[in-house]
Amino acid sequence: MVKWVLLTLLFISASMTMVLADYPDLKGTWHADSGDIYIIGDKIEESTAGVNDWVIEEQSDKVIKGTKSFLTGEEIINETFVGVFDSEGKSLYFLDQQGGLSFGTLTDPDTLSITLLNPGSMKEDGEMMVILTLKRT
Template sequence: MHRCRVLLAVAVLTLCGLCGPYASGASAQGALPQLVGTWRGPSEVVLEKSGFSSQEVEFVILKQQGHLFTGVKKYIKEPKRVKTEETFTGVLLDDGKTVYFSDSDAGYNFATLVAPDRLQIAYLHDGLGKKQAPMACYMVLTKQK
Protein backbone atom coordinates (compact mmCIF):
# COMPACT_ATOMS: atom_id res chain seq x y z
CA MET A 1 0.00 0.00 0.00
CA HIS A 2 2.85 2.40 0.78
CA ARG A 3 4.21 1.82 -2.72
CA CYS A 4 0.79 2.67 -4.22
CA ARG A 5 0.71 5.96 -2.30
CA VAL A 6 4.20 6.84 -3.47
CA LEU A 7 3.28 6.04 -7.09
CA LEU A 8 0.11 8.15 -6.81
CA ALA A 9 2.09 11.08 -5.40
CA VAL A 10 4.67 10.81 -8.18
CA ALA A 11 1.91 10.67 -10.81
CA VAL A 12 0.19 13.78 -9.42
CA LEU A 13 3.47 15.70 -9.17
CA THR A 14 4.42 14.66 -12.70
CA LEU A 15 1.02 15.75 -14.01
CA CYS A 16 1.35 19.09 -12.23
CA GLY A 17 4.81 19.61 -13.72
CA LEU A 18 3.73 18.68 -17.24
CA CYS A 19 0.62 20.84 -17.23
CA GLY A 20 2.25 23.99 -15.84
CA PRO A 21 3.86 25.29 -19.05
CA TYR A 22 0.68 24.72 -21.07
CA ALA A 23 -1.81 26.22 -18.63
CA SER A 24 -3.78 29.16 -19.91
CA GLY A 25 -5.66 29.63 -16.67
CA ALA A 26 -5.95 32.08 -13.83
CA SER A 27 -2.32 32.06 -12.70
CA ALA A 28 -1.07 32.91 -16.18
CA GLN A 29 -3.57 35.79 -16.22
CA GLY A 30 -2.52 37.04 -12.78
CA ALA A 31 -4.74 35.83 -9.94
CA LEU A 32 -5.70 32.46 -8.50
CA PRO A 33 -9.09 32.00 -6.82
CA GLN A 34 -8.99 32.45 -3.07
CA LEU A 35 -10.17 29.24 -1.41
CA VAL A 36 -9.86 30.39 2.22
CA GLY A 37 -13.16 29.99 4.03
CA THR A 38 -15.71 27.39 5.09
CA TRP A 39 -17.08 24.96 2.49
CA ARG A 40 -20.09 22.75 3.38
CA GLY A 41 -22.29 20.25 1.66
CA PRO A 42 -23.55 16.71 1.24
CA SER A 43 -21.26 13.71 0.93
CA GLU A 44 -22.24 10.39 -0.61
CA VAL A 45 -20.07 7.65 0.94
CA VAL A 46 -19.40 3.98 0.26
CA LEU A 47 -17.36 1.88 2.68
CA GLU A 48 -16.22 -1.58 1.62
CA LYS A 49 -17.73 -3.29 4.67
CA SER A 50 -20.71 -1.16 5.71
CA GLY A 51 -22.10 -0.02 2.36
CA PHE A 52 -23.62 3.28 1.28
CA SER A 53 -24.51 6.33 3.38
CA SER A 54 -24.64 10.10 3.21
CA GLN A 55 -23.78 12.94 5.56
CA GLU A 56 -22.90 16.62 5.70
CA VAL A 57 -19.20 17.54 5.66
CA GLU A 58 -17.31 20.75 6.26
CA PHE A 59 -13.92 21.76 4.89
CA VAL A 60 -12.33 24.86 6.40
CA ILE A 61 -9.45 26.23 4.36
CA LEU A 62 -7.45 28.23 6.88
CA LYS A 63 -4.49 29.53 4.88
CA GLN A 64 -3.61 29.91 1.21
CA GLN A 65 -0.32 31.09 -0.23
CA GLY A 66 -0.44 31.17 -4.02
CA HIS A 67 -1.13 27.63 -5.25
CA LEU A 68 -0.84 25.97 -1.80
CA PHE A 69 -3.33 25.78 1.06
CA THR A 70 -4.00 24.10 4.42
CA GLY A 71 -7.11 23.41 6.43
CA VAL A 72 -9.26 21.05 8.44
CA LYS A 73 -12.06 18.65 7.43
CA LYS A 74 -14.97 17.95 9.83
CA TYR A 75 -17.30 14.96 9.49
CA ILE A 76 -18.88 11.98 11.27
CA LYS A 77 -16.64 8.89 11.05
CA GLU A 78 -18.53 5.69 10.33
CA PRO A 79 -19.46 3.12 11.48
CA LYS A 80 -19.29 4.35 15.12
CA ARG A 81 -20.62 7.86 14.31
CA VAL A 82 -17.68 9.69 15.90
CA LYS A 83 -17.26 13.44 15.27
CA THR A 84 -13.89 13.74 13.55
CA GLU A 85 -11.52 16.47 12.41
CA GLU A 86 -8.55 15.92 10.08
CA THR A 87 -6.00 18.37 8.76
CA PHE A 88 -5.19 18.57 5.07
CA THR A 89 -2.80 20.26 2.66
CA GLY A 90 -3.48 20.97 -0.98
CA VAL A 91 -2.58 22.55 -4.27
CA LEU A 92 -4.58 24.61 -6.77
CA LEU A 93 -3.30 24.26 -10.34
CA ASP A 94 -2.70 27.10 -12.82
CA ASP A 95 -6.08 26.61 -14.51
CA GLY A 96 -7.68 27.98 -11.32
CA LYS A 97 -10.14 25.06 -11.23
CA THR A 98 -8.22 21.83 -10.59
CA VAL A 99 -7.57 21.14 -6.90
CA TYR A 100 -5.76 18.22 -5.23
CA PHE A 101 -5.37 17.69 -1.51
CA SER A 102 -4.42 14.97 0.90
CA ASP A 103 -5.57 14.55 4.48
CA SER A 104 -3.88 13.33 7.64
CA ASP A 105 -5.72 9.98 7.44
CA ALA A 106 -4.04 8.96 4.14
CA GLY A 107 -6.94 10.03 1.91
CA TYR A 108 -6.77 11.89 -1.39
CA ASN A 109 -9.20 14.47 -2.76
CA PHE A 110 -9.48 15.23 -6.47
CA ALA A 111 -11.56 18.37 -6.94
CA THR A 112 -12.83 20.88 -9.47
CA LEU A 113 -13.86 24.42 -8.68
CA VAL A 114 -17.04 24.39 -10.82
CA ALA A 115 -18.01 27.94 -9.79
CA PRO A 116 -16.34 30.51 -7.51
CA ASP A 117 -18.41 29.16 -4.59
CA ARG A 118 -18.88 25.45 -5.57
CA LEU A 119 -16.27 22.70 -5.20
CA GLN A 120 -16.93 19.20 -6.59
CA ILE A 121 -14.77 16.55 -4.86
CA ALA A 122 -14.01 12.85 -5.37
CA TYR A 123 -12.34 11.39 -2.26
CA LEU A 124 -10.50 8.07 -2.15
CA HIS A 125 -9.04 6.21 0.80
CA ASP A 126 -7.03 3.02 0.35
CA GLY A 127 -7.77 1.37 3.70
CA LEU A 128 -4.35 1.91 5.28
CA GLY A 129 -3.12 -1.59 4.63
CA LYS A 130 -6.33 -3.21 5.96
CA LYS A 131 -6.31 -1.17 9.19
CA GLN A 132 -9.42 0.55 7.89
CA ALA A 133 -11.98 -0.21 5.18
CA PRO A 134 -11.34 1.33 1.73
CA MET A 135 -13.82 4.07 0.92
CA ALA A 136 -14.93 6.52 -1.74
CA CYS A 137 -16.94 9.74 -1.42
CA TYR A 138 -18.56 12.21 -3.75
CA MET A 139 -19.14 15.76 -2.48
CA VAL A 140 -20.36 19.09 -3.78
CA LEU A 141 -19.49 21.81 -1.30
CA THR A 142 -20.65 25.43 -1.25
CA LYS A 143 -18.50 28.22 0.13
CA GLN A 144 -20.29 29.83 3.08
CA LYS A 145 -20.68 33.60 3.14
Protein backbone atom coordinates (compact mmCIF):
# COMPACT_ATOMS: atom_id res chain seq x y z
CA MET A 1 0.00 0.00 0.00
CA VAL A 2 2.83 2.39 0.86
CA LYS A 3 4.34 1.71 -2.57
CA TRP A 4 1.10 2.79 -4.28
CA VAL A 5 0.88 5.95 -2.22
CA LEU A 6 4.51 6.81 -3.02
CA LEU A 7 3.99 6.04 -6.72
CA THR A 8 0.85 8.19 -6.75
CA LEU A 9 2.68 11.08 -5.06
CA LEU A 10 5.56 10.70 -7.51
CA PHE A 11 3.13 10.78 -10.46
CA ILE A 12 1.35 13.87 -9.09
CA SER A 13 4.68 15.59 -8.48
CA ALA A 14 5.86 14.79 -12.02
CA SER A 15 2.55 16.03 -13.44
CA MET A 16 2.87 19.31 -11.55
CA THR A 17 6.40 19.77 -12.89
CA MET A 18 5.15 19.20 -16.43
CA VAL A 19 2.42 21.80 -15.94
CA LEU A 20 4.96 24.33 -14.67
CA ALA A 21 7.17 23.72 -17.69
CA ASP A 22 4.33 24.28 -20.17
CA TYR A 23 4.63 28.09 -20.20
CA PRO A 24 6.51 29.35 -23.27
CA ASP A 25 9.89 30.97 -22.64
CA LEU A 26 9.45 34.64 -23.53
CA LYS A 27 12.83 35.94 -22.37
CA GLY A 28 14.46 38.25 -24.87
CA THR A 29 13.70 41.39 -26.85
CA TRP A 30 10.33 41.98 -28.52
CA HIS A 31 9.99 44.82 -31.04
CA ALA A 32 7.22 46.74 -32.82
CA ASP A 33 8.00 49.34 -35.48
CA SER A 34 4.64 51.01 -34.89
CA GLY A 35 1.12 50.49 -33.64
CA ASP A 36 -2.23 52.22 -33.27
CA ILE A 37 -3.12 54.72 -30.54
CA TYR A 38 -6.61 55.85 -29.58
CA ILE A 39 -6.90 58.78 -27.14
CA ILE A 40 -10.31 59.31 -25.61
CA GLY A 41 -11.11 62.81 -24.38
CA ASP A 42 -13.96 65.00 -25.58
CA LYS A 43 -13.54 63.12 -28.84
CA ILE A 44 -11.59 60.05 -29.98
CA GLU A 45 -8.27 60.87 -31.62
CA GLU A 46 -6.33 58.30 -33.63
CA SER A 47 -2.57 58.31 -33.91
CA THR A 48 0.35 56.05 -34.72
CA ALA A 49 2.59 54.61 -32.03
CA GLY A 50 6.30 54.79 -32.65
CA VAL A 51 8.90 52.12 -32.03
CA ASN A 52 8.31 49.95 -28.95
CA ASP A 53 10.84 47.57 -27.44
CA TRP A 54 9.89 45.21 -24.63
CA VAL A 55 12.72 43.29 -22.98
CA ILE A 56 11.68 40.31 -20.88
CA GLU A 57 14.61 39.87 -18.53
CA GLU A 58 13.23 37.29 -16.12
CA GLN A 59 10.72 34.48 -16.25
CA SER A 60 9.80 32.27 -13.34
CA ASP A 61 7.10 29.80 -14.28
CA LYS A 62 4.14 31.91 -15.43
CA VAL A 63 5.46 35.28 -14.18
CA ILE A 64 7.61 37.52 -16.39
CA LYS A 65 9.44 40.74 -15.55
CA GLY A 66 11.06 43.28 -17.79
CA THR A 67 11.36 46.78 -19.16
CA LYS A 68 9.83 48.52 -22.13
CA SER A 69 10.91 51.62 -23.99
CA PHE A 70 8.96 53.77 -26.40
CA LEU A 71 9.09 57.23 -27.91
CA THR A 72 6.60 59.95 -27.01
CA GLY A 73 7.31 63.08 -28.97
CA GLU A 74 11.05 63.59 -28.59
CA GLU A 75 11.39 61.71 -25.30
CA ILE A 76 12.26 58.04 -24.83
CA ILE A 77 10.28 56.56 -21.95
CA ASN A 78 11.54 53.52 -20.04
CA GLU A 79 9.20 51.60 -17.73
CA THR A 80 9.34 48.36 -15.81
CA PHE A 81 6.53 45.84 -16.09
CA VAL A 82 5.41 42.52 -14.67
CA GLY A 83 3.24 40.01 -16.48
CA VAL A 84 1.53 36.71 -15.85
CA PHE A 85 0.30 33.95 -18.16
CA ASP A 86 -3.24 32.64 -17.95
CA SER A 87 -3.67 28.96 -17.09
CA GLU A 88 -3.50 27.92 -20.77
CA GLY A 89 -0.20 29.69 -21.47
CA LYS A 90 -1.50 31.71 -24.45
CA SER A 91 -2.76 34.96 -22.93
CA LEU A 92 -0.88 37.35 -20.66
CA TYR A 93 -1.78 40.22 -18.37
CA PHE A 94 0.72 43.04 -17.73
CA LEU A 95 0.96 45.93 -15.29
CA ASP A 96 3.49 48.67 -16.01
CA GLN A 97 5.25 51.22 -13.84
CA GLN A 98 2.75 53.99 -14.64
CA GLY A 99 -0.27 51.81 -13.88
CA GLY A 100 -1.07 50.88 -17.47
CA LEU A 101 -2.80 47.52 -17.87
CA SER A 102 -2.05 45.41 -20.95
CA PHE A 103 -3.55 42.25 -22.33
CA GLY A 104 -1.44 40.08 -24.60
CA THR A 105 -1.94 37.03 -26.78
CA LEU A 106 0.89 34.85 -28.00
CA THR A 107 -0.23 34.32 -31.60
CA ASP A 108 2.83 32.21 -32.44
CA PRO A 109 6.13 31.53 -30.63
CA ASP A 110 7.63 34.80 -31.92
CA THR A 111 4.60 37.13 -32.11
CA LEU A 112 2.86 38.83 -29.20
CA SER A 113 -0.28 40.92 -29.78
CA ILE A 114 -0.65 43.59 -27.06
CA THR A 115 -3.53 45.90 -26.15
CA LEU A 116 -2.53 48.53 -23.57
CA LEU A 117 -5.12 50.45 -21.57
CA ASN A 118 -3.85 53.55 -19.78
CA PRO A 119 -6.15 55.86 -17.85
CA GLY A 120 -3.76 58.83 -18.24
CA SER A 121 -1.92 60.57 -15.43
CA MET A 122 -4.02 63.74 -15.68
CA LYS A 123 -7.66 64.12 -16.70
CA GLU A 124 -6.75 66.52 -19.53
CA ASP A 125 -4.50 63.83 -21.03
CA GLY A 126 -7.53 61.65 -21.72
CA GLU A 127 -7.60 57.89 -21.55
CA MET A 128 -5.53 55.93 -24.05
CA MET A 129 -5.53 52.56 -25.77
CA VAL A 130 -2.50 51.28 -27.71
CA ILE A 131 -2.50 48.25 -30.00
CA LEU A 132 0.89 46.67 -30.80
CA THR A 133 2.20 43.57 -32.52
CA LEU A 134 5.57 42.69 -31.00
CA LYS A 135 7.97 40.36 -32.80
CA ARG A 136 10.79 38.51 -31.06
CA THR A 137 14.15 39.76 -32.34
